[in-house]
Amino acid sequence: MMISNSFGLKAKAKNYIHINTLDDLTFLETLNDEEILILGAGTNVILSDYFNGTVIGVNLKGIETNNNFISVGAGLDWADLIEYCLTNELHGIENLTHIPGSVGAAPVQNIGAYGVEISSFISSIECFNLKTKKYETLDNDQCQFKYRDSIFKLKDFVILKVNFIFNKSFEPNLSYPVLSNFLKDNSIDASSLTPRILSESVKDIRNSKLPDPKLQPNVGSIFKNPIVRTNDFDHAFLDGHRWDQDDEYTKLSSARLIELIKSDLSIPDTLRFYENHSLVLINNGGASFDEVTNLLYQIKSKILEKFKIELEIEPEIISS
Ligand SMILES: Cc1cc2nc3c(=O)[nH]c(=O)nc-3n(C[C@H](O)[C@H](O)[C@H](O)COP(=O)(O)OP(=O)(O)OC[C@H]3O[C@@H](n4cnc5c(N)ncnc54)[C@H](O)[C@@H]3O)c2cc1C
Numbered sequence: 001m002m003i004s005n006s007f008g009l010k011a012k013a014k015n016y017i018h019i020n021t022l023d024d025l026t027f028l029e030t031l032n033d034e035e036i037l038i039l040g041a042g043t044n045v046i047l048s049d050y051f052n053g054t055v056i057g058v059n060l061k062g063i064e065t066n067n068n069f070i071s072v073g074a075g076l077d078w079a080d081l082i083e084y085c086l087t088n089e090l091h092g093i094e095n096l097t098h099i100p101g102s103v104g105a106a107p108v109q110n111i112g113a114y115g116v117e118i119s120s121f122i123s124s125i126e127c128f129n130l131k132t133k134k135y136e137t138l139d140n141d142q143c144q145f146k147y148r149d150s151i152f153k154l155k156d157f158v159i160l161k162v163n164f165i166f167n168k169s170f171e172p173n174l175s176y177p178v179l180s181n182f183l184k185d186n187s188i189d190a191s192s193l194t195p196r197i198l199s200e201s202v203k204d205i206r207n208s209k210l211p212d213p214k215l216q217p218n219v220g221s222i223f224k225n226p227i228v229r230t231n232d233f234d235h236a237f238l239d240g241h242r243w244d245q246d247d248e249y250t251k252l253s254s255a256r257l258i259e260l261i262k263s264d265l266s267i268p269d270t271l272r273f274y275e276n277h278s279l280v281l282i283n284n285g286g287a288s289f290d291e292v293t294n295l296l297y298q299i300k301s302k303i304l305e306k307f308k309i310e311l312e313i314e315p316e317i318i319s320s
Contacts, residue, residue: 005042008217008283015054029133035320040102048289048319058104071163074104090166092121094198098206104159108152110145115175119145123165127157148224170195211274217283219315223254255279261302
């Protein structure tokens with residue numbers, strides 16, 4: 001069976017299990033030592049051509065609401081949750097508009113954009129523990145959320161439902177200059193800003209910066225932005241491309257680091273960096289798993305060698 005993925009890599013799997021109702025969890029109880037891949041919409045994975053194991057897809061899509069608490073099936077499209085929140089006056093995730101993927105994958109790398117991370121709105125997560133073979137509910141602390149990270153990266157849990165608490169009042173986060181400047185340039189001030197306008201603005205900014213995976217296959221940012229101890233080294237060469245996190249830590253722009261070594265890279269014809277964003281790698285057509293991973297490891301080693309900075313690949317590299 002073919003595995004659909006937004007990077008357009010040709011990939012097949014030996015077996016596929018679909019969780020359409022909670023009764024289907026019995027299929028997971030029978031899994032033994034085989035390789036397992038839990039997959040949502042496939043927008044954050046780099047796949048080899050054959051997965052010699054079982055792919056698990058969660059299709060639960062229900063939404064249950066109780067005031068500002070809402071419980072959402074992992075299989076729902078992220079865009080549908082954004083729309084639901086806008087329609088039902090549940091606030092807080094407008095800045096996460098237009099991130100592709102499913103609700104169930106959002107906690108895995110703690111999706112974030114324009115100063116907002118989804119972990120701030122998660123009260124608990126209902127999942128199937130593949131080790132204990134039990135249904136478990138993890139509270140926010142147990143999820144161990146960090147920048148683009150959580151306990152779910154260990155792959156022990158199949159996320160089935162995500163339980164959120166949203167804000168009843170609209171308190172926009174405009175801390176990112178790119179967002180506040182866009183609003184200013186479009187003459188939108190605090191009095192005229194609504195959740196819908198904020199969400200549409202985020203969508204407009206993203207459309208101007210990021211390629212549509214359906215037209216130009218990609219997985220979004222290919223590396224995380226490294227967070228380093230501010231005093232560990234002199235990063236003045238990244239002025240304008242780094243953001244102080246607090247007194248101790250600074251986040252560096254991976255896009256800028258890639259631009260600084262791009263001319264030293266040997267890039268196959270099947271791949272290219274997006275013209276408007278150096279952190280987005282595009283499959284021109286026919287790229288292979290090896291070509292992609294070789295290029296990523298080449299970038300990592302050049303940046304380590306030249307700047308002593310270790311980059312971490314953002315999408316999951318999957319081979320078996
Ligand atoms: C154009 C573009 C822009 C993007 N912009 C952003 C951005 O601004 N911020 C950001 O954070 N990300 C961004 N991403 C990355 C991606 O959209 C998110 O990581 C998204 O949450 C992935 O969803 P998915 O359903 O496609 O996950 P998949 O790619 O299917 O899976 C991603 C990971 O989650 C795991 N997983 C998936 N579903 C489950 C589940 N039910 N239970 C347990 N584990 C599961 C998988 O095993 C895998 O490790 C972007 C991607 C693209 C293509």
